[in-house]
Amino acid sequence: MSKQLFIPKNKDFRLVIDSKLERQFFMNLLKMRLTEIEPGYVTAQVDIEQIHEQQNGFVHGGLTATIADVAMGFAAFSLVEAGKGMVTSKLDIAYLKPAKNGKLIAKGSVIKAGNLLYYCEADILNVTSDGETLVARGYATMCSIDLPKE
Amino acid sequence: MSKQLFIPKNKDFRLVIDSKLERQFFMNLLKMRLTEIEPGYVTAQVDIEQIHEQQNGFVHGGLTATIADVAMGFAAFSLVEAGKGMVTSKLDIAYLKPAKNGKLIAKGSVIKAGNLLYYCEADILNVTSDGETLVARGYATMCSIDLPKE
Amino acid sequence: MSKQLFIPKNKDFRLVIDSKLERQFFMNLLKMRLTEIEPGYVTAQVDIEQIHEQQNGFVHGGLTATIADVAMGFAAFSLVEAGKGMVTSKLDIAYLKPAKNGKLIAKGSVIKAGNLLYYCEADILNVTSDGETLVARGYATMCSIDLPKE
Amino acid sequence: MSKQLFIPKNKDFRLVIDSKLERQFFMNLLKMRLTEIEPGYVTAQVDIEQIHEQQNGFVHGGLTATIADVAMGFAAFSLVEAGKGMVTSKLDIAYLKPAKNGKLIAKGSVIKAGNLLYYCEADILNVTSDGETLVARGYATMCSIDLPKE
Numbered sequence A, B, C, D: 001m002s003k004q005l006f007i008p009k010n011k012d013f014r015l016v017i018d019s020k021l022e023r024q025f026f027m028n029l030l031k032m033r034l035t036e037i038e039p040g041y042v043t044a045q046v047d048i049e050q051i052h053e054q055q056n057g058f059v060h061g062g063l064t065a066t067i068a069d070v071a072m073g074f075a076a077f078s079l080v081e082a083g084k085g086m087v088t089s090k091l092d093i094a095y096l097k098p099a100k101n102g103k104l105i106a107k108g109s110v111i112k113a114g115n116l117l118y119y120c121e122a123d124i125l126n127v128t129s130d131g132e133t134l135v136a137r138g139y140a141t142m143c144s145i146d147l148p149k150e
Helices: A013-021 A025-029 A061-077 B013-021 B025-029 B061-077 C013-021 C025-029 C061-077 D013-021 D025-029 D061-077
Strands: A033-038 A041-047 A084-095 A103-113 A117-128 A131-146 B033-038 B041-047 B084-095 B103-113 B117-128 B131-146 C033-038 C041-047 C084-095 C103-113 C117-128 C131-146 D033-038 D041-047 D084-095 D103-113 D117-128 D131-146
Touching: A013 A033, A013 A061, A033 A061, A041 A061, A061 A084, A061 A103, A061 A117, A061 A131, A061 B061, A061 B084, A084 A117, A084 B061, A084 D131, A103 A131, A103 D131, A131 D084, A131 D103, A131 D131, B013 B033, B013 B061, B033 B061, B041 B061, B061 B084, B061 B103, B061 B117, B061 B131, B084 B117, B084 C131, B103 B131, B103 C131, B131 C084, B131 C103, B131 C131, C013 C033, C013 C061, C033 C061, C041 C061, C061 C084, C061 C103, C061 C117, C061 C131, C061 D061, C061 D084, C084 C117, C084 D061, C103 C131, D013 D033, D013 D061, D033 D061, D041 D061, D061 D084, D061 D103, D061 D117, D061 D131, D084 D117, D103 D131
Parallel strands: none
Antiparallel strands: A033 A041, A041 A103, A084 A131, A084 B084, A103 A117, A117 A131, B033 B041, B041 B103, B084 B131, B103 B117, B117 B131, C033 C041, C041 C103, C084 C131, C084 D084, C103 C117, C117 C131, D033 D041, D041 D103, D084 D131, D103 D117, D117 D131
């Protein structure tokens, strides 16, 4: 998947994203963090532990969906002007292979930035000592919203 | 959404599901539990706490995706014969409204049980003292697999 | 699928839809027509002929996708105010069974009408002398737009 | 989107596809043809005429869905062994921009070929004298089936 170049409308987008992360309780619970923040492109990562597993010892599909949502949501959010927020309208995950051990990494990209709707895609990779495997693909429609004034 | 009636191929499906839940670490982390198990129909529930929130105080979309996946996955799993497993092939979530406080409940139903593929849908509800709100709809293709002999 | 009751913003929605249909060349090519128009609920129908078939004698999946899009799109369009249009943002089709002979009918319903986004679902039925079979389910996000003044 | 290299299981896959096309009545009705057939990669094309339009003069979304389904379906079909068929299990279309005039081209690729399930993606392009525009993205799960003996 090739990265597209976008000009961010808010040059402080990294600072704004950092401030959002402070209150991201669910990402904290999952020990998920952002590892790269570019305009229209964000990667998220989890070091896989037993807490992330379902009954057969594989990564739970809900973790895969969450990391895809996070990477695509922040990729879209990096492009909005100050004072705007971003919500997921539709999230689709295609599960290609089970993931196990090592790291789970989602690379989220904006493929079209509209006035209101942002179309995004993500590669979700399982990275172990054996190499890198594409374990899922994510597709999302994100919708920008006006945030309430604080 | 009307519940369809299915005849389970494994009459011990509730016992099998219970034994699976013991090693469901990710569901445990999220404090998610099953509250109803019928053939082709399963409900999952979370009492919403701060750990489930994103930066604006709403339930994280990843939790919504996970609870939908869990309810639909076990709904499909309740219908397979002994020795089979169930994996998610495709998971789609339409986010209709933000969820906050109270309970998050997913009602997962099988809408078509094939030889191999199980099509499922889910209502995801936010239940508070103000009543019940449909906050998301889930759609999934589940695929039955042969489990390795233990 | 239960029909929800909506109050249309444009009381002339049936007239507006009728005028749109005059220039619906693709629907004409497919011999597709609307058979029921209620606020937030529209049915579309095709009498299946050889022109609708793929190589194995079944209805082509593209026809199923089109009839679902048409029913859901007009269901959403029935709810907008005068001067607005409706475009499909995301269209998903789950194919449950092959369709053959008789009629193909799509029943499209709005499940949530937002300010801008309309979430819709559809039952696609194959009706023959043997009865009625659910052959596909459709899910769509529709987006209302301002139409250029004529 | 990069093309992946696949080894076809049936070396006569082009001949088999050609023979299927003879009875593809729906593709004929739409004046749709295949323009490139590689293992795991197929392009389909339509020269846009008035018959393809909806009421506002743009290509109907049903045509876009059909051309995506055709390109992805044959891309998956090119990889199966002799005697197998391919059906669409789930088809998703993200509509990015309206298409008008010139050609509509779908480039369908298999992104994962499993034993039974084939995951595919497609770029749908509108090619005019002004250049090439990505107007939609398609995602599909295709399922291989045993064809009845003739």
